Amino acid sequence: MSDIKKLVNDLVYKRTKELWFDPKNYETKEASNNYFYSPFFSGYVGDIDIPFKIRLPLSTVEKELKIDAIFSSESGYITIQPGKDINYDIKIDTQNEEIEYTLTYHYTQSLTKKSDVALILKMYNAFDFINLLKYINIKPANEAFINDEFRKAFSRVESDDDKLSWLYENAYPSAIKDRKDEQLWNDLLRLSQYDGEKWFIDTGSAVMNIAKNFSDIKWIITKLKANQKTLLEVYNTISDYDTKSAFSTIINAFIILQGDDLSKPVFLKGRLYSFNKLNATKENKLFRIVNQKLVSQTSTVYSTGTVASQEIITIEDADLNPCDLVIIEDTDIKKSSKNPIKTAPSTAIMLYYMADNTDHEAWVKMIRLTLDVAAILATVYSGGTSSVLIRIAEAGLALTDIAMMDEGVRKFLSENGGEWFVENWDTIYLMAGLGFLSRVIINSILTKGPALLESLKNVKNIPKNWSLFRKDLEKLIKELEAYEARQAAIITNEIEEVIIKGDKYGLWRKILNLASSPEKYVEKIVEDLATKGVSVSKNEDGLYNVIYNNKSLFIGRDSKASLFLRKVSFKNLKNAEEFCNRIAIEIFQKLTTYSANLKYKGIVYEITKNGGLLKWKFADELSKIPNTSELSEYGVIEYNFMIPDKLLKKPYGGFGQKFLDESFEIHGKKIKAARADWNDGYNSYPGGSSLGYKQFWKAYNELGNKNEALKATTFYKTMSNRSISILTNESVYIDETDQSVTVIIYSKNFNK
Numbered sequence: 001m002s003d004i005k006k007l008v009n010d011l012v013y014k015r016t017k018e019l020w021f022d023p024k025n026y027e028t029k030e031a032s033n034n035y036f037y038s039p040f041f042s043g044y045v046g047d048i049d050i051p052f053k054i055r056l057p058l059s060t061v062e063k064e065l066k067i068d069a070i071f072s073s074e075s076g077y078i079t080i081q082p083g084k085d086i087n088y089d090i091k092i093d094t095q096n097e098e099i100e101y102t103l104t105y106h107y108t109q110s111l112t113k114k115s116d117v118a119l120i121l122k123m124y125n126a127f128d129f130i131n132l133l134k135y136i137n138i139k140p141a142n143e144a145f146i147n148d149e150f151r152k153a154f155s156r157v158e159s160d161d162d163k164l165s166w167l168y169e170n171a172y173p174s175a176i177k178d179r180k181d182e183q184l185w186n187d188l189l190r191l192s193q194y195d196g197e198k199w200f201i202d203t204g205s206a207v208m209n210i211a212k213n214f215s216d217i218k219w220i221i222t223k224l225k226a227n228q229k230t231l232l233e234v235y236n237t238i239s240d241y242d243t244k245s246a247f248s249t250i251i252n253a254f255i256i257l258q259g260d261d262l263s264k265p266v267f268l269k270g271r272l273y274s275f276n277k278l279n280a281t282k283e284n285k286l287f288r289i290v291n292q293k294l295v296s297q298t299s300t301v302y303s304t305g306t307v308a309s310q311e312i313i314t315i316e317d318a319d320l321n322p323c324d325l326v327i328i329e330d331t332d333i334k335k336s337s338k339n340p341i342k343t344a345p346s347t348a349i350m351l352y353y354m355a356d357n358t359d360h361e362a363w364v365k366m367i368r369l370t371l372d373v374a375a376i377l378a379t380v381y382s383g384g385t386s387s388v389l390i391r392i393a394e395a396g397l398a399l400t401d402i403a404m405m406d407e408g409v410r411k412f413l414s415e416n417g418g419e420w421f422v423e424n425w426d427t428i429y430l431m432a433g434l435g436f437l438s439r440v441i442i443n444s445i446l447t448k449g450p451a452l453l454e455s456l457k458n459v460k461n462i463p464k465n466w467s468l469f470r471k472d473l474e475k476l477i478k479e480l481e482a483y484e485a486r487q488a489a490i491i492t493n494e495i496e497e498v499i500i501k502g503d504k505y506g507l508w509r510k511i512l513n514l515a516s517s518p519e520k521y522v523e524k525i526v527e528d529l530a531t532k533g534v535s536v537s538k539n540e541d542g543l544y545n546v547i548y549n550n551k552s553l554f555i556g557r558d559s560k561a562s563l564f565l566r567k568v569s570f571k572n573l574k575n576a577e578e579f580c581n582r583i584a585i586e587i588f589q590k591l592t593t594y595s596a597n598l599k600y601k602g603i604v605y606e607i608t609k610n611g612g613l614l615k616w617k618f619a620d621e622l623s624k625i626p627n628t629s630e631l632s633e634y635g636v637i638e639y640n641f642m643i644p645d646k647l648l649k650k651p652y653g654g655f656g657q658k659f660l661d662e663s664f665e666i667h668g669k670k671i672k673a674a675r676a677d678w679n680d681g682y683n684s685y686p687g688g689s690s691l692g693y694k695q696f697w698k699a700y701n702e703l704g705n706k707n708e709a710l711k712a713t714t715f716y717k718t719m720s721n722r723s724i725s726i727l728t729n730e731s732v733y734i735d736e737t738d739q740s741v742t743v744i745i746y747s748k749n750f751n752k
Contacts, residue, residue, distance in 0.1 A: 002026050003050040004067050011105075013137040017081040018108055021118050023071040054131055065128040070120040076107045078118045082138040083593060083611045090146055090172075092153040094163055099170045101129035126170045126209075143174045150175035165191050168206035176213040184210050185223055189230065192247050193238050211250060211377065221254055228321045232286050235322070235349065241357050249366050252347045253373040255323050265318045266423065267291045267351060270331035273315070277355040285319035289351045320348035327423045345424065346370070408463035416459060418452050420444065421473070428476075442480050449477045525569055532576045533599060534568055536561055548580050549597035549604045554587060588666045601652050607662065614666065616659050622646065627656075629663045635672030635750065637663060656691070657718070664722060672750045674719050679740035696741055706732035710743055719745050726750075 007026045010019060053062035079085040087104040105119040123129045140146060150171050157163035188210045214220040238244045268291060278288040295311040328346045413422050535547040544561035546553045568576050577599050584596040588609050595608040606617045612631035623644040631637045641656045664671060678693035692715045699712035707727045710716050726746040733742045
């Protein structure tokens with residue numbers, strides 16, 4: 001038996017690269033004789049005795065992660081630092097709907113055994129794998145491998161709804177994103193017709209996993225609103241109420257996050273109220289909802305029998321589309337801490353569902369579930385000033401303890417110009433409790449709140465709990481105004497600045513030593529730095545985060561940040577670009593893992609280092625395929641460059657050479673040989689064959705000698721200038737099937 005809980009906690013990466021690993025530390029008494037032999041090594045399989053559990057964000061119970069551990073029998077140091085030294089593997093059996101995620105840890109030094117494998121961890125679903133990775137603070141070094149495996153698996157199940165759903169349930173997030181938004185949209189509609197009761201389970205479902213992996217929330221909300229006829233058709237295709245309810249709930253969750261137009265029709269629900277759906281009278285609407293109330297009911301006895309009659313009045317009558325927002329108020333609910341929901345903005349598809357199903361408890365469940373789902377989506381999609389959502393903790397707000405609005409205050413506000421707060425307070429209360437607010441709600445509070453408080457200063461007959469609501473509203477306004485003030489100091493769309501004593505340039509004055517300078521002068525410097533892609537923010541530890549091209553370049557004390565910013569401010573645009581790039585390269589040289597956004601010829605690209613792997617990535621609109629170089633333990637660097645067409649032509653060009661130069665600057669003397677693969681590029685290169693391929697074949701057709709042809713290429717000349725020029729009889733390999741060329745060039749220090 002094994003203590004998996006202790007094992008997982010020991011494997012957590014806390015900036016210590018290695019761990020002394022002794023398998024006996026994880027044994028219980030029953031495990032001592034439980035040995036086996038495998039092709040890799042002998043050891044024992046630890047049956048889970050003390051499991052590892054996590055607490056989910058919206059749950060009060062702990063969830064056990066099913067982890068099988070296979071131990072070696074020897075002690076030694078193992079690498080726990082994220083990177084290539086921790087191997088990841090995945091096996092997907094779509095036929096039998098089985099999946100296996102594997103993490104393999106290695107000893108850092110050779111032991112008496114032939115294998116250097118110390119520990120293998122196996123998981124059998126994405127939920128367990130992803131949550132384990134989050135807990136131990138690591139990420140797969142090469143998600144491309146995982147994405148490739150899932151890409152093959154998805155291709156095998158495209159025609160089978162059941163298997164497609166199973167695969168989405170168990171897919172790694174990057175593999176789902178790899179499907180791209182349009183495919184995810186089509187699959188969402190396709191799978192939304194089945195098994196609604198399974199959508200919102202803790203361990204994830206196909207539909208929720210799709211919902212969490214669109215490129216951004218604006219894209220999917222726009223898509224939902226643009227395809228409302230399709231949404232209604234899907235809804236009407238669904239045969240059971242559980243799935244109709246789940247489908248309505250997930251649409252509701254997405255739309256209420258945006259907030260949209262907060263002037264909505266109000267519909268009443270309860271014992272005396274009903275909903276009827278009819279054909280719309282307006283051309284641009286898809287259905288009509290009539291909300292009616294039973295006013296009285298009488299029975300008259302005649303000699304021929306009893307005749308019942310009812311008086312019914314119409315409360316609301318509106319033409320709607322599925323994504324239109326309305327207010328739904330439940331007249332039967334008495335508010336309490338256990339039952340805070342009385343009114344809530346909802347999408348009209350919820351009314352459409354209630355016209356189908358009059359079950360009162362179903363609506364209460366749907367509203368509560370909507371907020372839970374919205375909180376999950378908010379966690380995934382929130383962040384940045386351009387987001388439709390603001391996460392309370394990240395915004396520095398403290399709004400989780402606002403109180404519910406009682407009936408006396410509700411009635412008072414309805415009669416005194418506070419209708420918007422009556423309609424939306426329950427939503428504000430619930431969203432704040434779940435940790436987020438929508439930007440539309442924030443703007444409305446700041447627009448309507450101060451005016452309401454001012455208008456009610458001298459009103460008489462104030463209800464008992466008015467002071468409690470007033471204090472909460474004043475607190476909301478104060479917190480949100482402070483948040484908006486912090487946003488006023490933002491230099492780029494995504495970087496939050498710090499306000500010092502109400503001066504929006506306070507941080508800049510301090511960091512640039514410009515305490516007495518006029519505001520216009522400071523503003524000019526800040527604007528100049530912003531033009532060069534540079535900004536700065538202060539973190540909770542009092543350190544300064546220097547931002548370059550919307551990504552952290554380095555974090556340091558005020559003296560270090562000040563020196564950097566002043567140097568950049570005195571340089572022209574081109575020299576500033578070169579200076580910032582050089583600073584980043586120096587950091588790359590020192591760190592094993594690092595990432596930065598650099599700029600060359602006006603084009604921003606991300607460069608990421610993970611051990612010997614370098615990855616250069618352009619913006620998606622230019623290319624979604626990264627350029628890479630990988631340095632082996634023997635010092636052989638291999639390049640795989642696919643520069644997009646646009647950047648191969650004037651006024652650009654030179655990106656391949658730029659990336660190659662950066663690889664040498666970062667790795668230095670560790671590079672002892674260089675390898676490249678060249679082909680005609682119909683599949684690999686967006687605009688045709690690689691430059692090396694063209695140059696090699698032109699020279700080879702003229703000279704008839706492989707090595708001489710290689711020497712004619714820019715690649716060889718570049719390497720030769722870096723003292724990598726030795727060729728052997730095996731330096732050039734031509735694949736006769738597709739005429740692709742593999743080359744390798746050595747330095748005199750190779751194998752030394």
